[in-house]
Amino acid sequence: MGTAMQRTIRQLRSEDREFFQIAISVDCVIFGFDKNELKVLLIKSDLEEFNNQWSLLGYLVRPDENLDTASYRVLKHRTGLDDVYLEQVYTFGEVSRHPAGRVISTAYYSLINIKDHQPMLTDNELHWHPVNEIGALAFDHKTILDTCLQRLQSKIEDHPIVFNLLPEKFSLRELQNLYEAILGVKMDRRNFRKKFFLMNWLEDMNELEQDVPHRPGKLYRFNATRFSNGKKTQATLVV
Amino acid sequence: MGTAMQRTIRQLRSEDREFFQIAISVDCVIFGFDKNELKVLLIKSDLEEFNNQWSLLGYLVRPDENLDTASYRVLKHRTGLDDVYLEQVYTFGEVSRHPAGRVISTAYYSLINIKDHQPMLTDNELHWHPVNEIGALAFDHKTILDTCLQRLQSKIEDHPIVFNLLPEKFSLRELQNLYEAILGVKMDRRNFRKKFFLMNWLEDMNELEQDVPHRPGKLYRFNATRFSNGKKTQATLVV
DNA sequence: GTATAATTGTGTATAGGTCACACATTGGTA
DNA sequence: TACCAATGTGTGACCTATACACAATTATAC
Numbered sequence: 001m002g003t004a005m006q007r008t009i010r011q012l013r014s015e016d017r018e019f020f021q022i023a024i025s026v027d028c029v030i031f032g033f034d035k036n037e038l039k040v041l042l043i044k045s046d047l048e049e050f051n052n053q054w055s056l057l058g059y060l061v062r063p064d065e066n067l068d069t070a071s072y073r074v075l076k077h078r079t080g081l082d083d084v085y086l087e088q089v090y091t092f093g094e095v096s097r098h099p100a101g102r103v104i105s106t107a108y109y110s111l112i113n114i115k116d117h118q119p120m121l122t123d124n125e126l127h128w129h130p131v132n133e134i135g136a137l138a139f140d141h142k143t144i145l146d147t148c149l150q151r152l153q154s155k156i157e158d159h160p161i162v163f164n165l166l167p168e169k170f171s172l173r174e175l176q177n178l179y180e181a182i183l184g185v186k187m188d189r190r191n192f193r194k195k196f197f198l199m200n201w202l203e204d205m206n207e208l209e210q211d212v213p214h215r216p217g218k219l220y221r222f223n224a225t226r227f228s229n230g231k232k233t234q235a236t237l238v239v
Numbered sequence: 240m241g242t243a244m245q246r247t248i249r250q251l252r253s254e255d256r257e258f259f260q261i262a263i264s265v266d267c268v269i270f271g272f273d274k275n276e277l278k279v280l281l282i283k284s285d286l287e288e289f290n291n292q293w294s295l296l297g298y299l300v301r302p303d304e305n306l307d308t309a310s311y312r313v314l315k316h317r318t319g320l321d322d323v324y325l326e327q328v329y330t331f332g333e334v335s336r337h338p339a340g341r342v343i344s345t346a347y348y349s350l351i352n353i354k355d356h357q358p359m360l361t362d363n364e365l366h367w368h369p370v371n372e373i374g375a376l377a378f379d380h381k382t383i384l385d386t387c388l389q390r391l392q393s394k395i396e397d398h399p400i401v402f403n404l405l406p407e408k409f410s411l412r413e414l415q416n417l418y419e420a421i422l423g424v425k426m427d428r429r430n431f432r433k434k435f436f437l438m439n440w441l442e443d444m445n446e447l448e449q450d451v452p453h454r455p456g457k458l459y460r461f462n463a464t465r466f467s468n469g470k471k472t473q474a475t476l477v478v
Numbered sequence: 479g480t481a482t483a484a485t486t487g488t489g490t491a492t493a494g495g496t497c498a499c500a501c502a503t504t505g506g507t508a
Numbered sequence: 509t510a511c512c513a514a515t516g517t518g519t520g521a522c523c524t525a526t527a528c529a530c531a532a533t534t535a536t537a538c
Binding site for chain 3 (some may be wrong): 188189190195208214216236
Binding site (some may be wrong): 019022023024039061064066068070088090091092093094095101102104106168 | 260261262263300302303304305306307327329330331332333334341343467
């Protein structure tokens with residue numbers, strides 16, 4: 001079969017120029033949690049086509065870097081953070097999704113503790129937006145955001161990743177508020193607590209909340225060892 | 240910020256040539272079900288680097304076609320089938336994944352009724368392989384296959400997609416064999432039947448199997464209307 | 479045509495998970 | 509010292525998961 005694919009394999013850079021008219025980018029949906037709301041970090045588009053619209057943080061992928069690496073690079077550049085939770089979700093490849101040419105974009109989402117990021121907010125093109133209040137975005141970024149939010153929603157049902165959005169120590173109330181914000185539902189407090197203790201992911205810090213205008217709750221932290229060693233209960237995480 | 244991304248947006252085709260050194264392809268994991276085994280359609284690689292190894296069916300994406308369209312094109316070309324179930328899974332973008340240059344590949348899987356495809360098997364480079372017996376594949380295709388199989392396994396827990404792998408009419412025994420083949424587990428026959436009837440996805444054809452050397456079972460077909468209208472039972476699909 | 483083999487079709491009991499629900503306790507604040 | 513606002517805790521009804529056995533049906537071999 002004398003296909004372009006196979007010619008390409010033998011001599012990828014010198015032939016078949018027609019296949020090198022596509023650029024590839026990564027777009028990062030950076031989630032944070034603040035004031036009991038799930039937020040996403042956006043940048044103001046300075047393009048005429050998308051005047052005054054917000055967009056996700058993205059960048060073209062370099063020929064010599066892995067796709068994941070490109071995504072980490074965007075995150076590091078925009079937030080100053082390494083070592084963040086990052087997950088690839090979907091690749092958006094409609095011909096006309098980018099007004100200036102063919103750009104295929106792979107979407108990632110990441111979860112960061114918003115307080116770690118505050119110092120970088122001096123970049124005044126960047127802002128945290130409550131996910132619930134976002135209408136249109138530039139390009140197809142609203143679709144990308146929705147897709148990533150759905151993935152996040154289903155992921156947290158089985159996997160202990162929400163801890164990336166919280167400080168090291170947190171109260172059960174904060175944890176429940178976070179689940180409620182992500183899933184857009186209200187949960188029963190007693191059942192929520194019961195299930196989390198059943199999961200055995202939390203380590204009691206023997207400390208209490210500070211500066212709350214009411215009875216303080218106990219502080220916990222996530223214990224990854226318990227997760228990996230955990231007995232497999234059949235209980236689902238979310239109430 | 241004067242980034243290449245933003246320059247690119249204004250004048251994508253004439254600048255930043257460095258970003259146009261990446262080719263993008265799609266790879267299709269085409270699943271079929273035959274003789275109580277889950278199978279995948281592979282092609283023999285004719286490359287020196289992968290002498291005698293098998294690979295997935297893939298092709299470069301054209302500048303003027305959507306990513307999904309490219310995937311359908313590969314399927315149509317290799318199987319002659321339109322109108323198949325197709326789902327994007329993940330994009331593989333390691334720099335060194337392709338020996339001859341930078342190729343980022345988006346993986347899809349599809350589910351086809353293997354009997355519809357038999358006539359095309361005259362293409363003697365193409366063969367169905369039992370998924371369980373596959374060792375190494377060319378490129379990173381074993382990883383791609385494993386990733387797609389995992390996605391399939393989790394997808395069938397909630398979504399009625401396995402019907403794409405069966406003839407229109409099938410017995411409950413065939414359906415159970417299929418679930419067992421995909422998930423690699425044995426299930427209890429009574430519980431399996433009970434749950435499927437609870438789901439209310441099946442329509443009784445009032446026909447019996449033909450040409451089986453024992454008592455024939457009833458034939459059913461999938462009824463998509465019942466799926467969309469279905470009362471949401473909390474039962475999970477798989478036993 | 480009768481016996482045999484292979485498979486279909488069916489129900490129940492137990493254990494465990496889901497969910498709804500109320501009150502005493504604690505610490506902060508006025 | 510009284511009040512406020514939250515934390516921390518247990519039980520019962522319902523539903524789901526799972527394990528498990530036997531009669532009915534058809535094809536086949538004799």
